[in-house]
Amino acid sequence: MxxxxxxxxxxxxxxxxxxxxxxxxxxxxxxxxxxxxxxxxxxxxxxNAGARALASSRSNIIALMVPLRTDMYVPVMMEIAVAVAAGARAHGYDILLLTGEEGPDAVRRVTGSGLADAMILMDVELDDERLPLLRGTQQPSVLIGLPADTEGLTCVDLDFRATGALCVEHLAELGHRDIAVVGEAPAVYERHTGFAERTLDGLRTRARELGLRLLHRPCEGGYDATAATLARVFDERPETSGFVVQNESALEPLLALLRQQGRAVPEDVSVVAVCPEQVATQASVRVTSVAVPAQEMGRRAVEQLVGKLDGLGGDEVVLLAPELTVRASSGPAPVRP
Amino acid sequence: MxxxxxxxxxxxxxxxxxxxxxxxxxxxxxxxxxxxxxxxxxxxxxxNAGARALASSRSNIIALMVPLRTDMYVPVMMEIAVAVAAGARAHGYDILLLTGEEGPDAVRRVTGSGLADAMILMDVELDDERLPLLRGTQQPSVLIGLPADTEGLTCVDLDFRATGALCVEHLAELGHRDIAVVGEAPAVYERHTGFAERTLDGLRTRARELGLRLLHRPCEGGYDATAATLARVFDERPETSGFVVQNESALEPLLALLRQQGRAVPEDVSVVAVCPEQVATQASVRVTSVAVPAQEMGRRAVEQLVGKLDGLGGDEVVLLAPELTVRASSGPAPVRP
DNA sequence: GTTGACTGTCGAAGCGCTTCGACACACCTA
DNA sequence: TAGGTGTGTCGAAGCGCTTCGACAGTCAAC
CATH class of the missing domain: 1.10.260.40 (lambda repressor-like DNA-binding domains)
Structure with missing residues (x-):
């Protein structure tokens, strides 16, 4: 050498x-x-990276904690991770990949050893056990996701509450009165994952304000689980004419099932999804959706972090405004007999 | 500190x-x-990681190059990456995430700086431009994928040639004579990605041996592209009764389209897929498939690499034997009138 | 012409760890 | 009791880089 x-x-x-x-x-x-x-x-x-890190106490590495869970829709995570990696490289940083498995220990290990200069955490729970550690260190960090208490933290996320509200508004404008929400897997809610709960909150609040009836059902995704969920929904609320889907692996099954049952989309039933653009446009029906801007989130997270590393900017919560794109899956509510 | x-x-x-x-x-x-x-x-x-790396010339970091392409089905990649990360941690290594974007430069950067002790490369092309660099360094590396010339390299991969053969054999045994292959996106073949070409080779060779007719069509995936591909297939070969799908994002659309066209699966048409277990079991029909053992591949890659780092083992090509699981999407060929 | 302010370069002191040879001591054998 | 053999511990020399203060030299200003 x-x-x-x-x-x-x-x-x-x-x-x-x-x-x-x-x-x-x-x-x-x-x-x-x-x-x-x-x-x-x-x-x-x-x-030599080691010598450089030792002499300057800067490793030029950003640690990225990605969830390892199987109940999450991975492509979004992957997309964010890739955007983070690309953004980091553009600023001269490499990415150290930490899987959620280690939990808080990983945070300790990284901050303690100077392995990385900063961290980005994904899949944040409302009351995440890693947060106290982050608050107790001077190592800069950015969360992708929003915990219950953001005091002293920097967060980047889609405004899921507004997202929920937006979906309800869209369906309300079209005249739908009974709305069903096909949500993430039950485990996601049990874990109190920020985005899931906040979406639900947005949905419920706006529905109440607009006088709509809302039925929320978690769903494992996949064909069978979606079929079961759908059956229960129509069983309980036969009048349901609007669906909000926040579970990518339930979207295509849902469309297929509706078709199979002779319910036309959007003539009989309207569907609005919260998912990446690609999923919405590649489905068997072009789905009206609020996009999850994975790339943008990754990019912004890196920007925030680099800003902090350069001594600029303080703690800040960046909430990206949701945008609803109307496509072929939503239309006027059917006229009641 | x-x-x-x-x-x-x-x-x-x-x-x-x-x-x-x-x-x-x-x-x-x-x-x-x-x-x-x-x-x-x-x-x-x-x-302190830096000091340790400097003094011992060992960083305890493994670099992982994952493709950043959008034409690949990411979940498989993600699954491998996660398995690699978990396996590496178990051996005391951390993972440095490199996106394919940088190409050969990333290899140079990492080997030159001592940032990582070893590397794992994914998405290997038959004649990958990174290979000469790997051969010219003493830094241990493992490929996930199989290039044309494996001289001096360690590779881990599913035996895709055998996979192709297995799919054809299964359909042949069921009496199918005309088989269509719905493949990956054209770009994947243009890049001469190892797994795609080898699968095709296995399919073709075995089909020839068994006297079957085989029609291969790359496919972008998604509903529309799949519809177009399907139309062309039946146009060209109306007798087609067996499908081999090696493109996860074309699988569900294909099933939906067949259903829509009144072709029953498996009574009229049999479908065999090469995809992760989860995709096969969560589709609207349980699909007969050869699983891509992503976890296993990640795990094996790490094992090989750690072996090399500890001075054991030499260059070796590990080809995992494919296993075909019969599910509800394949059955006897329809009787010709 | 002297003063002062810059510019560009150098030398040396670490950064926190690993590792090698040395060494003190205890223990066993002859 | 002298010699040999282990064991457990220490000191010191780096690993390759960054960074600080020092210091020639140059140039403008008075």
Whole structure:
């Protein structure tokens, strides 16, 4: 391995000069800089990450904790993770991938060892056990998701409460009075995952305000579970004409089942989904949806974090405004006989 | 931050002793060890990763290059990545997440800087441009996927050629004579992705041997693209009674379309898929499938890599044997009029 | 011409850990 | 009792980089 000292010798300068050429922290004359850069290229020099981290107490690594759960729709997580990775690279950071498995211990390990300069946490629960640790360290962090108490934390998330409200409003405007919500798996609610509960809250509040009837059913997703859920919904509320789906793996099954039962979408039943664009546009019916802006969330999280690392900006909650795109799955409520 | 020296002082021993307690590389008396461990706990000591990496030239980090492409079915990738992360942690390694975006440069960066001790590459093309770099370094690496030339490389993959053959055999045994293959997106083939081409090879070879007619059509996935593909298939080969699907996002659309067209599965048409278990069992019909053992692949890749890092084992190609699970989507070919 | 302010470069002191050789001591054997 | 063999511990020398203070040299201003 070529070292900085060897580069310095090759270029006929001191090693500190090479270091300053690399970091740009002091001005270097053009001729010297060029000579050094030439040597770097010729020798194929790469700074040693460990030495750099030790000397500067900066690893240029951002830890990303992604959930490992199987009851979550992974593509969204993956999309966020990829956006985070790309964004981080653009700012000169690498990503250390931590699976949720380790839980709070991972936070301790990373902050304690200086392995990473900062962390991004995904899949935040309303009362997440990792939060006290984050508050008790000076290591910058950003949550993707919104816990109950955001005091002293930086969070980035879609405004799921507004999302819920938006879905209800859309269906209300179309004249629907009985709305069913096909939600995430029961375990997601049991865990008090922020986004699920807040969506539900938004849905319920707005429905109450507008005088609609709302029926919420968690659903495991997949064909069978969705069929069971659907049956129970129509059993309990035969008048249901509007569906809000917040569970990607229940969306296509739901559409298929409705079709099979002879309920036309959107003539008899309207469907609104909360899901990534791609899912909504690739389904068997183009689905009216509020997109989960995974990329945007990942990007913003990195931006917030880099801002904090550079000493700018404080604690802030960034809530992205939801946007509802009307497609072919929603239309005027059927006229009651 | 607490340092090793502080722990040593607190325990009344030299810092090298603390280091040996931590690493176990020299024998330490029980009393000393306990005293040191006590101090470590009391002071809340965490070894500094940078210093450790510098002194030992070992970072205990494994780099994982995952593709960033959008034309690949991400859940499989994610599943592998998560399995890799879990496996790595079990062996004391962390995972550095590299997106395919950087390409060969990422390999250079990581090997050059000592950021990671080893790498795992996913989404390998038959003639991958990263391979020469891997061969030219002593840094251990494992590919998940199989390039054309495996000389000097360690690879882990499902035996996709056997997978293709297995699908054809199953359909042949059921009496199907005309088989259509709904494949991955065209871009996947254009890139000469190993698994796609090898599956196709297995399908074609076995079909030829058994005297079956095989029609292969790449497919973007999603409802519309699948509909178009399906139309073209029946247009060209109206007799088609067996489908092999190697594209998760085309599977459910295919089933829905067949249903819509009044073609019963499996009475009129049999469907065999190459996909994760979950996709096969959660579809609207339980699909006969060869599972892509993502977890197993991730686990094996880590094992191979750790073996190499510990100086055991050499270059090896691990091909996992495919297993076909018969479910409700395949049955005897319809009797020709 | 002297003063002062800059600029560009250097030397050296760490950063916190691992690891090697040395060494003190206890124990056994001859 | 002298010599050999282990055991357990210590000291010190780095690992390759960053960064701080120092210091020539240059140039403008008075």
């Amino acid at each position: 070529v070292t900085l000292a060897e580069v310095a010798q090759h270029a006929g300068v001191s090693s500190s000069t090479v270091s300053y050429v690399l970091s740009g922290k002091r001005s270097i004359s053009t001729t010297t800089r060029q000579r050094v850069e030439e040597s770097i290229r010729k020798l194929g020099y790469h700074p | 607490v340092t090793l020296a502080e722990v040593a002082q607190h325990a009344g021993v030299s810092s090298s002793t603390v280091s040996y307690v931590l690493s176990g590389k020299r024998s330490i008396s029980t009393t000393t060890r306990q005293r040191v461990e006590e101090s470590i706990r009391k002071l809340g000591y965490h070894p």
